[in-house]
Amino acid sequence: MAQGKLRILLTGATGRVGTAFFAASTERYWFRLADRRIGTLPGFIGHEAVALDVADLAACRAACEGIDVVVHLAADPSPEADFYDSLLDNNIKGTYNIFRAATDAGCRRIIFASSVHVVLGYPDQPPIRPGSPVLPMNTYGVSKCFGEAVAAQFAHAEGLSSIAIRIGAYDPPWTEEEATSRNLSVYLSSRDMNQLLTRCIETPNIQFAVVHGISNNKIKRLDLSETQALLGYQPQDDGFAVFGVDGPG
């Protein structure tokens, strides 16, 4: 295990967010990469990989041993996911297990991948604040509301530090038709997400926060002011520019 570097457990390591974050941060942190099926990833030498089904609490406990910060990305990411077929195991039990295991193992912080889906029911404008009541429109969004509540409870009652990131549309392969104002207003580039994750891992003195994960889009459906003030997050990209869309006005 590398000395001096923060030891990160990255669940969902082979997903799109995990792969890009690991690639960008291979030198910065020591990683335990975890996913249901895991092989070797580029830059893997010097890190660790474990097969992990987050629905298995005992396996989560083993994966959390010796870890400073957990970046918990493992989840079914589909807005159409079914409660009993998938969400109950992957998102509900999986999130509870990771928080339970990390807390008991003495980890300092968990970064929880929440989603814009927890507030999907709001109109496009005004921008949604992190303290607005949840308003999910599908069971996937409900599962992320559960995760935010777990993150709040462990932070306030069990002394863990936790940050929930409401992730917008991550590096989306949108067609011209899909690149609507509403969609672009939650665009998140991979390099902005990598920066945001680094800020979430390294910013000291946070007991609990809900932060917003979008780029510096010309129009923002999620308000970034509190996130930027808390973390010093400085997004570099604008979805409207990336997709060549002017936006209204």
Place this chain on the structure above:
Amino acid sequence: MAQGKLRILLTGATGRVGTAFFAASTERYWFRLADRRIGTLPGFIGHEAVALDVADLAACRAACEGIDVVVHLAADPSPEADFYDSLLDNNIKGTYNIFRAATDAGCRRIIFASSVHVVLGYPDQPPIRPGSPVLPMNTYGVSKCFGEAVAAQFAHAEGLSSIAIRIGAYDPPWTEEEATSRNLSVYLSSRDMNQLLTRCIETPNIQFAVVHGISNNKIKRLDLSETQALLGYQPQDDGFAVFGVDGPG
């Protein structure tokens, strides 16, 4: 089945809240009383009783047939309840199942028994508003956050009407030592709860609401203004008077 009367499915019918509400409303509604073990209750004649484990989706579907409004009280009410031992089945699956079943059966509205535990982490004052972010301090509270998110999602995405009541301390058997200002500030008498449930059942034109279930306590930890404005709820009791405590000031 009685004609002209609203048809109510009352889950958790043999619990303290359910028993008192049924006794007070025997003539006002037609009831299908449901609980894991159910016998005959006083005033039962003319109503229906079914054994129901809310963790069983098929059983929930049968219980919801022909029902206008579901009053969903069934849950593990213990703040110390364990996730895997109890909450996952009784509160998580149970609530999802009732919302799924009631929606598919064409019920008009669900009244969901939420709890002050979803916002337990706030200081005593100022009074908590229904739109404040959740702040649970135990897994029981997390399970009720999940239920509120389910209630919001079904109301906004599936057209059901739903109202979540954050129930305070219901008719509590407190000793003198337990009757602290903080506790009394969430006191809820059974007759105030009965009135509140009736208002939740009968007030028209509500798609979704979170309301607060406490009495007219001299000091209120949960703000009642929005609840009273929405429902015309007029609580009669004051926990400080009931327990003979002056309260500060």
